Amino acid sequence: MTEVRLRFAPSPTGYLHIGGLRTALYNYLFAKANQGKMVLRIEDTDRTRFVEGAIEGLIQSLKWAGIDYDEGVFMEDGKVVEKGDYGPYIQSERLDIYQKYVDQLLEDGHAYYCFCSKDRLDHLREEQKIKGQIPRYDGLCRSIPLEEARERIAKGEKAVVRLKLPENMDIKFHDAVRGDITINTNEMDDQVLMKSDGFPTYHMAVVVDDHLMKITHIVRGEEWLPSTPKHIYLYDCLGWEKPQYVHLPGVLNSDHKKLSKRQGDVSVEDFKNRGYLPEGLINYLALVGWSPKDNEEILSMKDLIDQFSFDRVSKAGGVFDKNKLDWVNAHYIKELPIDDLVDLSIPELVKAGLISQDFAQGHRDWLKLLLETVRESLSRIEEVPEKTAFLFGDLEVTEEEAKDQLASDQIKDLLGALKEELEAVDQVDEEFAKTVMKRIQKKTGIKGKGLYMPTRAAITGNVHGPELSNIMELLGKDKMLERINQILNK
DSSP states (O other), X not given: OOOOEEEEOOOSSSSOBHHHHHHHHHHHHHHHHTTOEEEEOBOXXXXXXXXXXXXXXXXXXXXXXXXXXXXXXXXXXXXXXXXXXXXXXXXXGOHHHHHHHHHHHHHTTSEEEEOOOHHHHHHHHHHHHHTTOOOOOOOTTTTSOHHHHHHHHHTTOOOEEEEOOOSSOEEEEEETTTEEEEEEGGGSOOOEEEOTTSOBOHHHHHHHHHHHTTOOEEEEEGGGGGGHHHHHHHHHHHTOOOOEEEEEOOEXXXXXXXXXXXXXXXXXXXXXXXXXXXXXXXXXXXTSSBOOTTOOSOOOHHHHHHHOOGGGBOSSOEEOXXXXXXXXXXXXXXXXXXXXXXXXXXXXXXXXXXXXXXXXXXXXXXHHHHHHHHGGGOSSGGGHHHHHGGGSSSOOOOOHHHHHHHTSTTHHHHHHHHHHHHHTSSSOOHHHHHHHHHHHHHHHOOOTHHHHHHHHHHHHSOSSOSOHHHHHHHHHHHHHHHHHHHHHHO
């Protein structure tokens, strides 16, 4: 049985888009579900769009997301390295390989040199648009004999190599998501295969690479669907077995348009920086365009691998719902070991100016209690400063309901009793925090909401919030007395 082999082949043009991460994820899930291999290949033949550091960023984003591919391009000791039996895995290092197959296509009459200038091609396309025709090359150079073309190139003329498509021929293929597809060559263009700078286009390089790397399933975005017939024809011209095709629906925003930077966060780095956990993002992203059989919503990577198949991928684009992502991410924050939650939260608290690194090192247990106290309300790690800010600095009472509670007739008796209890101890420990309210109830006769809501308002500025005993322990004796005196002095 042939080994299942898939590849994720991004261009190093910047950040890894969330749609690209989903494509990588579906490749990974299918490969692992079928005991296969996943390859990371870098498609960098368009040198005009190359961004320095993009390859490193792509590798780091995939690693962070838990997509543990098997071969291709990796990072080791801060350097990009390649591992596997089918390298190089960076296209710009494979130019001699592409040239060999372009020469074969030229010799066999499946390709030809084209000398048309950019001005001529632009003018041609403008005319075709005006006439309502499909913009495509008119074949002016198709009849130039190969030897004559080579002589012209030897004399210094610039030329590209184009695929010579037959006229009026149906090209058919099966797509795992879209079903059977037929496109006639009269609707297609004689695609450029090799540019005049010696670099192949995507269309040439992708076919050569996928064949030589023994890729069995090509999983990519639906934007590549119109190009697939050209690739199918190239496989036939080169006498190669064709892979299976899977074209994924797009990732859409709430307006059902392609998710783009204009609508906010779209890169994996954006989501990481905002405090989404890789488990939460991956779990949610898998569901944007695919559904498990029993419609479960919380799925680990192992669950996804066990259940994933392309027959449950939707034809329609998946809408990216950040509220649903927050809900899924909140689940994983609740499941996170407390030490991991503390480690992730410290940079956010430091950045917000609420604590220093020195404080974090010396108050680990306090930070554990802090995060245990607020974790139920968190959907992203970036929310930690906002959810804990009431514990730092001066007391601020802005909530109208809290102001009403602090204006009650019983507030002096209640806070006076709490002050007495605080002054009688050296520190607020867990036992004090858990038992003090019963003693105040006994002293004052105040109970229920009349007891708890004004107390909470006096020490936090709000009438609702996390466990009150935890808040007391976190604030400590001095800060609680300071806040109580602030209210009593008013």
